[in-house]
Structure formats: C-alpha cells, structure tokens
Amino acid sequence: MARTTYQELLDAGVHFGHLTRKWDPKMSKYIFMERNGIHIIDLNKTLSKLEEAASAIKQIVKSGRKVLFVATKKQAKDIVAEQAKAVNMPFVTERWLGGMLTNFATVRKSIKKMSNIDKMTKDGTYDVLSKKEKLMIQRERIKLETLLGGIADLNRLPAALFIIDVKKEHIAVSEAMKLNIPTFAMVDTNSDPTNIDFPIPANDDATKSITLITNVIKQAIIEGLEERKRDKEEEAEKEAAASKAKVDSGEEPAAEVAPKRERKAEATEAKDGE
Template sequence: MADKLTQKDLLDAGVHFGHLTRKWDPKMAPYIFMEKNGIHIIDLNKTLECLDKASYALKNIIRSGRKVLFVATKKQAQDVVAGEAQRLNMPYVTERWLGGMLTNFATIRKSLKKMTSIEKLMKDESYQNLAKRERLMISREKAKLERVLGGIADLNRLPAALFVIDVKREHIAVKEAQKLNIPVFAMVDTNSDPTGVDFPIPANDDAFKSISLITGRIGQVIEESLMERKKDKEEAAMKKEEEAKKKADEKETVEK
C-alpha cells in the first residue's frame, strides 16, 4: 500500500492556500483554519480526514468493477488528470463538458458510435477513393469528436462516480451527477460550495502542484483497488478450480 500523505506533503504542494477572503463561500467555513494576509488558509487536518473518507469510498467502487470519470477542464489540471486517467484506464473529460453527458447519455453514445464508424471508414480502402475535400471534412469531424469525446470512448455505461477538479467551474457536471445519484469526489477550494459534493476534499484547486498531489493520491487509491480486485478474482478462480477438482476426485472414488 502507498504511503499516506502527510501535512508536510500538503504544505510543500501549497494545498493549504485558499482564495482571497472576499471571494470565499461561507459554506466552506468548517474547512478553513485561519485568514492570513487577506487569504484563507485551509485546515490540512480536515483535508487529510476528507482524503481518508474519499479513499475508503473509492476503494469500494473500484473493487466492484466500476469506472470513475475524471473531470477537469481548467488548463493547469488537464494534462495531470488526462495522464492519470489514461494510466488507470479510466474515462476522463478535460476539454469541454457537453451538457447532458450524463443525463442524456444515450445521445452521447450515438456520438461515440459515430466516432468509431469514422475511424473504421478511414482505415477502409474506399476512403482513399473519396475526393480530397470529403476526406478533409471527415478527418476534421473525427478530430472534433476525439477532442471532446476521446477520453470517454470506452465508456459503455454511466460511470459509478466522478472525480472533479474545481466544482465551481464544473458545476454542470456536478449537477448532472446529483440528478442521477452518482457520487461526486472533488477538490473544493475556499470559493466553492462543498454541499453539492458527496466527498469534498478541501484543497487549493488552482496550483499545479496541489492538483498533481491530490490527483496522484486518488490515482494510487484506484490503482491499489484495481490490484486488489484482480487478486480477488484470481483467488475466486483458484477456489472454483479446487472445488471442481475435488468433485471430480469424489466422483472418481464413487465410480471405483
């Protein structure tokens, strides 16, 4: 199991720096330690506590074999989140959240099918026989679809949870998840409302280091859970094999 994060890790990454006091959301009061030079300082004890709660809940979701959708469209979070999601083979949205991506998932699936059919067409010999203008239009459409939907190309059904960076920016995604009772795990800064999030993690959601640290920790938890799930499946398969062998031996003994 990966080492737990410490207060020092969080301090070094600047997780404790909130927004200017005049930009705060009063609902974040329980997670604020103090005010310094006009900036709210996040209580890192609460951050560690919330991370533990989120990690425990995430483990149960991943061990049941379901997917977590990573959502982060702000520039400083895009590469970190996309990289971690790809490493874990999890779906992600880092370009733009399409309204209805969850609540109108049937339509999104049609767009995903369209993207797949374009990919097949481009590999076919007949594609080369098309006029240059037609090929250009098709390749542009593919690029557009891939940019917006590439991260969820393998998502066959609704995700079991969302991991969000900046709930204020991604409020549409959070609202859609709420409507469908999909739990939301999120980094929540002092200018955001944590009440719409099932598992808020009070943290600086603007600094690259802070985003990297928290996302990396969530990634470790998911990775461990995937390994545990694999181990559980292997043990179950071995047990089944042993039982089948035992039955075969018993049958053989009776026949003799």
C-alpha cells in the same frame, strides 16, 4: 498506512485558499485561519477527507466500475488526463458537453460515429472519397476526438465523478446529482461543498496541489484494481479446487469441468468490458 502526509500537503501548497472577499461561507468549517487577506485551509481536515474519499473510490473500483475524471481548467487538464490514462479511467478535460451524463445515449452515438470513421479508414471506404469529403471527415474526427476521446471506452454511466474545481464544473456536478452518481472533488474556499458527496478541501488552482491530490486518488484506484485482480484469482483457485474435489469423488465427469470454467471466464471478461 496514510496515502500522503500533512507535510506533503503543506509543501504542495494545498492549504492556500482564495482571497477572503471571494470565499463561500459554507466552506467555513474547512478554513483554519486568515492570513494577509487569504483564507488558509485546515490541512488536518484535508488529510481526513482525502483519506475518506480515497477509501470510497478504492471500493468502487474494486467492484469493477469506472470513475470519470473531470477537469477542464488549463492548469489541471494535462495532469488529470495523464493520471486517468495511467489507470485506464475515462476523463473529460476539454469541455463538458451539456447532457454528457443525463443524455448519455446521444453521447454514445457521437462516440460510435467516431469509431465508424476509424473503420472507414481501415476498410478502404475512406480512400474512394473526394478530397473535400476527406477533409470534412478529418475535421469531424479531430473535433470528436478532442471532446470525447477520453470517454471513448465508456459503455455505460460512470459509477462516480472525480472533479477538480466544482465551481467551474457546476454542470457536471448538477448532472451527477440528478442521476444520483456520487461525486468526489477538490473544493477550494470559494466553492460550495454541500452538493459534493466526498469534498476534499484543497487549493484547486496550483499545479502542485492538483498533482498531489489527483495522484492520491490514482493510487487508491490502483489499490482497488489490484485487490479486484487478487479476488478473482482466489475465486478461480477455489473453483478449480472444488471442481477437482468433485472429479476425485466421482460427482462430476472431468470432461465437463474445463468448459464450465471457460464459460465463466468469458462471462466475467464481458462484464468487465461493459
């Protein structure tokens, strides 16, 4: 079943590209025609590429890994933050800090600093500080939250990036390429799609277009999470049945079965939390 339709893409204005004089020739294979000095994107290709991207993202999420949403342009940031939060995925919507991926260890230190400030407010350390020190810490906390709040729970490099406007987010694209992290992105007619692993030719300026494409990606993530959950449940049921069979046959004492199951569950939870 298709995640969206040609008509939905048309209604959302996904087909409207940029002025013909602003185009990137590398996008020519995704352009259907020119109308009134504006390039029109071929929605059949958009539909195909979107389905391909959604299927790939679903498999990444199903394997228990994270997809980092990136969109710092004004008309996209709120939409992307909302969709990413809905599926518990990390996001960057304020400013891409140089080295956010290539110097991830340093970024993690800044995130740890933010959590340390939170601990200070809970354990009473914050209360004994002077008014000036409190104000400085508050300002630093707000700054860190603004820049890094969306990736506070990201303990390791993401498995993929989903980007709105590759021209604006060229630093993120460059860092992902250096680390061989696959990129999924909305690519407009003024952008170069060749550096993107899963380009989605689409209008990356209109809120309706951004909302529709991002929602399709979100739905694919939801599908991946649900399938992962089902697979875990099925595996647990099989293990329980196998353990019961061993107990019934006398191969394994009943007292050892439960602790083993608990240890495996704890190990799985720890892995998912990384």
